Amino acid sequence: MAYLGEVEAKALLAEEGLPVNPTFRVDTLDEALEKADFLGYPVVLKVSSGKIVHKSDVGGVVLGISSAQELEGAFRSLEKKMKALDPQASFSIQPHIYSGLxxxxxxxxxxxxxxxxxxxxxxxxxxxxxxxxxxxxxxxxxxxxxxxxxxxxxxxxxxxxxxxxxxxxxxxxxxxxxxxxxxxxxxxxxxxxxxxxxxxxxxxxxxxxxxxxxx
Structure with a gap:
């Protein structure tokens, strides 16, 4: 069996022509800021961990981050909380999609x-x-x-x-x-x-x- 987390799973889905929200793995604040500049704000920051399946339930998702300053605060806060749950946790960043359904x-x-x-x-x-x-x-x-x-x-x-x-x-x-x-x-x-x-x-x-x- 091979388990694919969000970033790897989306890459596989995209290979098959399925529509995915572009997502990057980020391990450091500098990487997060770089990818956010590439994607454009607002962005979403998420924990990425095989031990954390329901990210929202543990506060592992930050929506609607609209600036580098907000991203810095969100990253530092999320890193502190999530590393306590899984020291090997990394993070992902993607555009924020607004939708009604x-x-x-x-x-x-x-x-x-x-x-x-x-x-x-x-x-x-x-x-x-x-x-x-x-x-x-x-x-x-x-x-x-x-x-x-x-x-x-x-x-x-x-x-x-x-x-x-x-x-x-x-x-x-x-x-x-x-x-x-x-x-x-x-x-x-x-x-x-x-x-x-x-x-x-x-x-x-x-x-x-x-x-x-x-x-």
């Missing part, structure tokens, strides 16, 4: 049925609302559309409070791509959460991947 996409492997793809409302709501749908992998785009239409909260995808409706066809193609990649790359577990819905389509903001051993 967060989705989750996952791959798991059932011992009886094989790979399963999951799709639903994401971000902090995934464990609260548990509004998700499942299909066996591989899926076709028509299966993906059925997953989308199967959500109890599908009206959120149709536009609300000034948030434009989601392009369901584009989202279905995205789910099909994830399913195809899971098979091609022997992925036994994948967690894409959140996937932000933007005017240009879905974008993967956080990711982790587990690749199985080849027979």
């Amino acid at each position: 967060e989705l989750v996409v996952g791959i798991t492997t059932d011992p009886s049925f094989g790979r399963v793809i999951m799709f639903g409302l994401g971000g902090i709501w995934v464990e609260v609302l548990k509004d998700v749908s499942f299909r066996l992998v591989p899926i076709e785009e028509k299966d993906a559309l059925e997953m989308i239409e199967g959500l109890k909260g599908k009206r959120l995808l149709e536009g609300f409070r000034g948030v434009p409706p989601v392009d369901k066809e584009a989202l279905a193609r995205f789910l099909f791509q994830v399913s195809s990649m899971a098979q091609a790359r022997n992925i036994v577990e994948m967690d894409l959460n959140p996937v932000m819905v933007t005017k240009d389509g879905p974008v993967i903001v956080d990711a982790r991947v587990v690749i199985g051993d080849r027979d």
